[in-house]
Amino acid sequence: MTPPTARSIRSPNRLRALSLALVSEHASPLATLGGVDAGGQNVHVACLAGALADRGHRVTVYTRRDSHDLPASSQLRPGVTVHHVPAGPVEALPKDALLPHMREFSYYLMQHWSEAGPPDLVHSHFWMSGLASLAAARELGLPMLHTYHALGTVKRRHQGAADTSPPSRIGCEREVGFGCDRVVATCRDEVTELVRLGIPEDKADVVPCGVDTERFRPDGPVAERTAGRRHRLLQLGRLVPRKGAALSIAALAHLPEAELLIAGGPAPDLLDADPEVRRLRAVARRAGVLDRVRFVGAVRCDAVPALLRSADVVLCPADYEPFGIVPLEAMACGRPVVATAVGGQQDTVADRETGRLVPPGDVLALAAATAELLADDRVRTAYGAAGRRRVLSRYCWSQVAAATERSYRSVLAGRLVAAGARM
Structure with a gap:
């Protein structure tokens, strides 16, 4: 899956279990799918968190609180906690309206991680999560990886005047790409787009999205067909x-x-x-x-x-x-x-x-x-x-989680080497 010129990831030895923060400001793993802002990213975050937990890690997903009915935190499944961040009004908002609330989101992460203990690593999902996470990670000295899920340059190219993204989106995406330790890209085409943004190709690891092969399988119930249609x-x-x-x-x-x-x-x-x-x-x-x-x-x-x-x-x-x-x-x-x-x-x-x-x-x-x-x-x-x-x-989630973990371990190992060089 990785393009020939992209950096290969060596498989490090399995180390201790990690405390992982997955930040997904608008795409909650608890959301009902099919709405305008609820789709593949929600599935990705939920399944990646679960598969990482299956590998022994402690995962917390940070997403914006958009309903008074939501508790401060809840367990998605064993090993995975969903933490609802108070940022902006406690109501559903279109994702393109969330940028003004990312400073509050970021400050909450800083405060929460300072008081409750920082994670070993932050993995942000979508550009606004990247902005919020980058500020908090820099303040606390935490390693950070980022997955875009979608790029503003591509959206603007295809939608033109119909693009409702904030005008600053592309510049912010570039800032996140340069500021994070590693980009986890989901396909080869995304790496090409990142290079066009000026982000070095060797800063990206290609790890695809996955699918639950137990839920999605050839055998099982079949929805009723319409009579008379071949x-x-x-x-x-x-x-x-x-x-x-x-x-x-x-x-x-x-x-x-x-x-x-x-x-x-x-x-x-x-x-x-x-x-x-x-x-x-x-x-x-x-x-x-x-x-x-x-x-x-x-x-x-x-x-x-x-x-x-x-x-x-x-x-x-x-x-x-x-x-x-x-x-x-x-x-x-x-x-x-x-x-x-x-x-x-x-x-x-x-x-x-x-x-x-x-x-x-x-x-x-x-x-x-x-x-x-x-x-x-x-x-x-x-x-x-x-x-x-x-x-x-x-594309099994176990394979995707293992590849994602290799990216995590590589970033952590790189930080250790850099710290040793400074001593």
Whole structure:
């Protein structure tokens, strides 16, 4: 997974268990998935914390308190505590509105770690968490690693004037990248973007996101299929324009025997009022496929594997995708994927082995690749089996946690060497 020119990580000997602080200011591991600001990062932080705990470490996830119902801290699972940081109003806020509250978040971390005892290492997630963590880590002399999950340069390039990020985001991301000890990048494409920011390539370790291969597996319950439809296509994830649901709907016009399920967004009883659902229904109406598109709304986490197993092909046609967890979940369930060749999907989906990669924004390419798979049951089965093998060999959370720990140990060892050199 690491690019040929990136620094390789040697596996140090297993040392004592670590006290780890994972900082995720807006993406709580306790959040309900499918909302505008709740998706892959929430899953990543929760699963990484759990897998690190399985390796014997003590993990605390620091996230912003956004409800009066939340306790100061709670146990996510054995070895993992979620600590709710009072920063800003105790209410849900869009993540792009959180920057003014990061100074308060950072001060709280400094005070809490000074009084309760500092962690051995800080691992921040997303750029605002990086800002808050960097100030606290510098003040207390703590080693810090950072995972961006998404880069402002990429978002601005694709969204232009529609980008709602604070204007200072890119400069702040550069500050975090230079100030932390190590960047933990999730794919090779991200390393390329970091180099464009001026961050040295050898400062980044490539460690992909993972998938729970026990929850997501080929065998198990299958969601009910629609009577009279030969094939089912599924698009799963946050209901935002960049995820490309409009492209899937347009492609459906070229796939007359298929239905398209779009899962994600608000609760089913709120779909009619959702602006993005209304926009996509208008797209489907103009394409003449409204009767073959079904919006199912937010899906409970425990229902997602059965929904994936009910699909003949899973579509992931995002305009851009920092990593993309859905392809891994689909592959783990033994389902072929048709995805755009962007971001982490270029690493996870093996073209003509576990699915197909198509150019972003190309309706005809998406339709053609999907039609090719729908036309051949044997190819779909072979791709699905290959996808499962690929996930098991590269993307289990145990493997991701072990690689992340190697980055941690490398940073800690480097600090020891530097301290010895100064003596």
